[in-house]
Structures are given as C-alpha cells and as structure tokens.
Amino acid sequence: MSGKGELLVRDLRVRFAGQEHLLFTVSSLEIAAGSSLGISGISGAGKTTLFHCLAGIAKPNNGEILWDGTDICTLRDDALGRWRHQNLGLVFQDFHLIDGLSALDNVLLPACFDSWRPPAAVRKRAGELLDAVGVATGGRLAALLSRGERQRVALARALLLQPGIVMADEPTASLDPEHRRQIGDLLIGLVRSQGATLIVISHEHDLLARLDRRMSLAGGTLQLDTDQT
Amino acid sequence: MRCFNPFPVIRADLRRNQLLAWVTVLLVALSVASGIAVISQERALRQGSARAADDFDVLVGAPGSGTQLVLSTVYLQSQAIPLLDGDVLLQASAAAGVNYAAPIAFGDNWQGHPIVGTSADFASRGGKLAPAQGRVFQKRGEAVIGAAVPLAIGAVFSPAHGSQRAPEDEPGHADAAHGGLTYTVVGRLPARNTIWDKAILVPVEDVWSVHGLSGSHAGETTPHIGPPWSTRQLPGVPAIAIKPDSVAAAYQLRGQFRSTRSLALFPAEVLNDLYLTLGNIRDVMSVLVSTTQLLVLAAVLMALLVGFLARRRQFAVLRAIGASRWYVFSVVWVEVLMLIVSGAVMGCLLGWFGSTALSYWMQSQIGFAMPVRLGATEALLVAALLLLGAVVATLPAWLVFRRPIAEGLVSA
Numbered sequence: 001m002s003g004k005g006e007l008l009v010r011d012l013r014v015r016f017a018g019q020e021h022l023l024f025t026v027s028s029l030e031i032a033a034g035s036s037l038g039i040s041g042i043s044g045a046g047k048t049t050l051f052h053c054l055a056g057i058a059k060p061n062n063g064e065i066l067w068d069g070t071d072i073c074t075l076r077d078d079a080l081g082r083w084r085h086q087n088l089g090l091v092f093q094d095f096h097l098i099d100g101l102s103a104l105d106n107v108l109l110p111a112c113f114d115s116w117r118p119p120a121a122v123r124k125r126a127g128e129l130l131d132a133v134g135v136a137t138g139g140r141l142a143a144l145l146s147r148g149e150r151q152r153v154a155l156a157r158a159l160l161l162q163p164g165i166v167m168a169d170e171p172t173a174s175l176d177p178e179h180r181r182q183i184g185d186l187l188i189g190l191v192r193s194q195g196a197t198l199i200v201i202s203h204e205h206d207l208l209a210r211l212d213r214r215m216s217l218a219g220g221t222l223q224l225d226t227d228q229t
Numbered sequence: 230m231r232c233f234n235p236f237p238v239i240r241a242d243l244r245r246n247q248l249l250a251w252v253t254v255l256l257v258a259l260s261v262a263s264g265i266a267v268i269s270q271e272r273a274l275r276q277g278s279a280r281a282a283d284d285f286d287v288l289v290g291a292p293g294s295g296t297q298l299v300l301s302t303v304y305l306q307s308q309a310i311p312l313l314d315g316d317v318l319l320q321a322s323a324a325a326g327v328n329y330a331a332p333i334a335f336g337d338n339w340q341g342h343p344i345v346g347t348s349a350d351f352a353s354r355g356g357k358l359a360p361a362q363g364r365v366f367q368k369r370g371e372a373v374i375g376a377a378v379p380l381a382i383g384a385v386f387s388p389a390h391g392s393q394r395a396p397e398d399e400p401g402h403a404d405a406a407h408g409g410l411t412y413t414v415v416g417r418l419p420a421r422n423t424i425w426d427k428a429i430l431v432p433v434e435d436v437w438s439v440h441g442l443s444g445s446h447a448g449e450t451t452p453h454i455g456p457p458w459s460t461r462q463l464p465g466v467p468a469i470a471i472k473p474d475s476v477a478a479a480y481q482l483r484g485q486f487r488s489t490r491s492l493a494l495f496p497a498e499v500l501n502d503l504y505l506t507l508g509n510i511r512d513v514m515s516v517l518v519s520t521t522q523l524l525v526l527a528a529v530l531m532a533l534l535v536g537f538l539a540r541r542r543q544f545a546v547l548r549a550i551g552a553s554r555w556y557v558f559s560v561v562w563v564e565v566l567m568l569i570v571s572g573a574v575m576g577c578l579l580g581w582f583g584s585t586a587l588s589y590w591m592q593s594q595i596g597f598a599m600p601v602r603l604g605a606t607e608a609l610l611v612a613a614l615l616l617l618g619a620v621v622a623t624l625p626a627w628l629v630f631r632r633p634i635a636e637g638l639v640s641a
Contacts, residue, residue, distance in 0.1 A: 048639070057549050058635040078553060085551025096546040100241025112234040113552045157550070
C-alpha cells in the first residue's frame with residue numbers, strides 16, 4: 001500500500017494554445033489519497049488537457065497542482081519525469097504499448113528507466129500482474145495481442161512500480177462491451193487493492209458510476225455531477 | 230542522470246522497422262566498402278607492381294620511352310620497342326660492379342605464354358632462385374618455365390611467333406610457325422606472383438637463331454650458351470637486365486649506360502611516376518568516395534528522421550510513463566549509431582572481400598599479385614565515418630529530446 005496520492009488543485013487556468021481565451025478553469029479540487037474520481041465531459045471540453053495537466057505532462061497557464069504537497073507545476077522537466085516515474089501510473093485509450101516488445105517486456109519497461117536490469121522483485125511482480133490481468137503468455141509480442149489483452153498489459157505496466165496515483169484516459173473507449181466491463185473491473189479492483197488514488201477520464205457511465213466521485217468538465221469549469229450534489 | 234537501459238526499446242524499434250534498418254546498414258556498408266576498395270586497390274597495385282620490379286635492379290634499353298621499356302620487360306606487356314645494339318650487352322657484361330647482365334629478348338609465345346630469351350644467370354637470378362623442379366637450362370633447346378605454365382618437366386613444345394596467342398597457335402600448328410624448333414622443359418621456377426610465372430625462359434641464342442639473327446658464339450666448335458658473348462656479330466636485344474654488386478654500382482651503371490646509344494633506368498623511377506599518377510587518381514577517387522559517404526549519411530539521416538518523426542507518439546508515451554529526456558535521446562542516438570557501426574563493419578568486410586576478389590581478377594589480367602591488406606587509411610576512413618555518424622545521430626535524437634510530451638501524445 002502506497003498511502004500516497006492526495007491531490008489539491010487551486011485556481012487552475014488553462015488557455016487554448018497561443019490564445020487569451022480560457023479552455024477551462026478549476027478553482028478548487030481535492031482528492032483524498034486512495035480515493036477515486038471520474039471526470040466526464042463532451043468532446044473538446046478539455047478533458048485530455050486536464051488529464052495532461054494533472055499528470056504533469058502539460059503545464060497550466062495558472063494555478064497549483066499539489067500531489068502530496070508537491071506543486072508539480074513548479075518542477076523542472078527532469079524532476080517532473082522523475083516524479084511521474086515514482087508516483088504515477090498512466091493508462092491510455094490506445095494502450096500505447098511497444099509492438100516490438102513482448103507483453104512481459106512492455107510491463108517491465110518502466111523499470112528500465114532507472115536501472116539496467118529490473119530487480120528480481122520487480123520482474124516477479126510483472127509476472128504476477130500479468131497473471132492478475134489475465135494475460136497468461138507474457139512472451140507474446142504486443143503486436144500479436146488482442147485489443148482487450150493490450151489494455152490489460154497497459155494496465156499491468158501502469159501498476160508495476162506500485163504508484164500512489166493511477167490515471168486513465170478513456171481506458172475502455174476502444175474496447176468492445178465485454179472487454180469494457182472486464183477492464184473496468186480490473187482497473188478499479190487492482191488500483192483499490194494497492195490503495196492508490198485513481199482518476200479516470202471517460203464517457204462510460206457504468207465505469208464512472210463505480211468511482212467514489214464523479215465530475216464533469218462543462219462550460220469551461222469542473223463541476224461535481226448532479227447525482228452527487 | 231539516472232542509470233537506464235534503452236536497449237529493449239531499441240531492439241523493439243529495429244525489429245519493427247527491419248526494412249529501414251537493413252536499407253540503412255546496406256547503404257552505409259556500400260559506402261564504406263567502396264572507400265576501402267579504392268584505397269586498398271591502389272595500395273595493392275602499388276605494392277604488387279613494386280614487387281614485380283624486384284628482379285630488375287637496372288634496366289638498359291634502346292633510347293626511347295622508359296615506361297615502354299619497363300612495361301615490356303618487367304610486366305611483359307607486348308610493346309614494340311627498338312633493339313639495343315649487341316655491343317651494349319658486351320659492355321654491360323664486362324662493366325665493373327656487374328653481377329650479371331642478362332639479355333631479355335621476347336617475341337615468341339607458346340599458347341599465349343611469352344617465351345623470353347635470356348641467360349641462365351637471369352633464370353636463376355644469379356643463383357638466388359632455385360627451380361622448384363628440375364634445373365635451369367644448360368644448352369640450346371632447353372627451357373625453364375614459370376610456375377603458372379601448364380607444361381610438365383620433359384615436355385617438348387614449339388614456339389609460335391608473336392607475343393600473343395594466335396588462332397593457329399594450337400598444338401600441331403606451331404611447327405609451321407617457327408620451322409620445327411622445339412624446346413624441352415627441364416625445370417620449373419617457384420611461384421613469384423608476377424607475370425613472369427606465366428613466362429617460359431629459354432637461351433637467348435635460340436631466340437636470336439629462330440629470328441634469323443647471327444649467333445653470338447659464331448665460330449665456336451662447341452657453342453656454349455650465355456656469357457662470355459662473342460665479340461663478333463652479337464645481335465641486338467630489346468633489353469638488358471643488370472644485377473649490380475651494390476647500390477653504388479647500380480647508380481654508376483645507370484649513369485654509364487645513359488647515352489645516345491642506350492637508356493638506363495631503375496624501374497622504380499618509372500614506377501614512382503606511375504604511382505604519382507595513381508596517387509592523384511586515388512585522391513580524386515577519395516574525394517568522390519567522401520562525397521558519396523556524405524550523401525549516403527544525409528540520405529540515411531533523412532530516412533531515419535522520417536522514421537523517428539513517425540514514432541514521435543511512442544517517444545512521448547515513453548516520457549509520459551516516466552522516461553527521462555535523456556532516455557529517449559539515448560534510444561534514438563544509440564539506434565542510429567548502431568546502424569552506422571553495423572554498416573561500417575559490414576562495409577569493411579565487403580570492401581575487403583570485394584578488393585580481394587578484384588585483386589584475383591586483376592592478377593589474371595595483369596599478371597602480378599596484388600596483396601590486399603587493410604591499413605591505417607581505411608581505419609581512418611571508418612573512424613571518420615563513425616565520428617560523423619555519432620554527430621549526425623544527435624540531430625534526430627535532439628529533435629525527439631526537445632519535443633513536448635503533450636504535443637507528441639496528440640500527434641497522429
């Protein structure tokens with residue numbers, strides 16, 4: 001259990017690139033460590049940009065994003081990369097596996113960012129994670145996996161280094177209904193089991209309904225969904 | 230900077246982009262191979278031709294072109310050169326500081342193998358070259374053959390007129406060509422890796438006789454072959470090969486026989502002029518090769534750049550999931566360098582094999598062996614290419630290094 005992943009966002013303002021016009025603002029947002037938040041919104045509302053800001057991939061024009069007290073907006077690029085590596089697990093809509101690597105090597109990839117050879121404990125965990133997500137043959141090339149299997153491997157990769165925060169951008173959007181449910185179950189179940197904070201951006205109401213909180217990005221602001229007010 | 234391992238990603242990239250990788254490696258390899266072939270061939274030609282001239286310390290011929298004299302004598306290239314007066318041979322044989330002065334007379338062949346009339350001294354290189362089989366000729370009608378002449382000891386053959394093989398110059402036709410003269414093979418010389426391996430050496434008296442020139446030992450009751458020559462009616466010869474006793478004697482003899490009646494030279498002098506020309510050609514070729522290499526590197530760089538830009542989302546993802554900028558820089562830089570190093574290694578092998586094959590072919594054409602060895606120049610060429618490759622590889626790596634992650638993630 002990491003016990004980390006408390007988020008505090010203050011006065012966040014994001015503009016369209018090169019324009020004065022605001023894309024969205026988040027005046028205040030708090031997420032307790034180990035809890036989960038779902039964010040929905042129409043296309044173009046800025047969900048992915050918000051996702052990038054919260055993950056330290058893009059910088060907002062204004063505001064603070066404090067993860068466990070660290071304002072990631074003030075971190076330099078190298079420190080930000082290190083922070084993501086140590087604290088964050090990311091899952092993308094299109095999986096973004098490396099096709100030329102096996103499923104197991106894809107899962108182990110984050111461990112290659114700070115070591116020549118992943119320690120035995122990490123390699124053991126990679127195998128366990130693949131078992132947990134139901135990919136039995138880790139030696140198969142990622143290019144040969146089905147879409148559902150690819151997303152399972154991507155999920156295992158996100159969880160390899162036991163991050164305190166897991167963020168998923170439309171993790172089930174490119175899957176068929178059967179796989180959507182399975183991946184949703186795995187994502188929520190595994191993240192909860194390791195006590196990490198989970199932020200999911202999705203259009204899937206079924207998936208969002210299973211998270212602790214749900215918010216919508218609409219009209220340029222982030223609002224708590226009406227069913228929770 | 231964190232310790233990291235970029236090789237899993239590099240391996241995956243190479244596996245996924247095999248065609249681009251192979252084309253890149255082949256382009257670099259061909260570029261390196263052509264450079265190595267040009268340099269090593271020029272060196273091999275120089276060394277091979279110099280070795281062929283080892284048996285000719287001082288050459289004396291009729292006044293005219295020194296190059297023609299060397300080509301016709303050292304390399305047995307069929308050249309129409311004027312004859313030297315016979316008394317020059319007498320003078321050379323009697324001159325101070327001469328170990329031996331051997332006539333070199335050509336004009337006949339057996340199945341394309343040049344028949345050279347000379348003395349036993351030259352055939353044995355003054356006693357320093359023992360036949361591999363049999364012995365050196367001791368009387369007229371005997372022949373000693375080069376290592377590459379397909380005749381057995383004891384074989385009898387007839388010469389045909391001319392330095393080249395004529396259509397009628399087949400077994401059974403030769404008698405008509407030279408009036409029934411035959412030679413008996415009495416010895417075979419060891420391989421010298423020169424055109425002389427293909428030559429047949431016979432007493433010069435036979436060559437004079439068959440061409441209707443007066444005998445050198447006229448009036449003798451039991452005519453011997455070789456020196457001392459008769460002072461009367463000694464026929465002319467195309468060339469005289471002089472073996473001096475010392476370096477000082479060589480210079481003295483060269484000066485002594487440089488006159489209005491004869492031309493004396495060290496074959497090395499003529500070869501130096503040829504090497505100068507060869508060197509100029511090599512310089513031009515080197516510029517062409519270097520230009521080709523630059524063009525190949527530019528083409529490779531462009532192809533790789535397009536390949537890396539097509540994978541910009543992958544690099545953005547790597548950084549998003551925690552890889553540092555230096556990690557993705559290393560992936561690109563090491564990948565490019567690996568392709569260039571692989572190409573350079575393959576190019577060295579290709580260049581060496583190609584150059585060696587070319588040398589074998591050239592040997593069959595020009596007669597002397599061209600030893601191929603890779604030297605410091607080739608090493609410098611490869612090192613320069615690798616250095617340039619390492620610098621060039623930083624360009625795509627730097628572009629990937631600088632690209633914002635979010636921009637890469639949303640790119641198609």
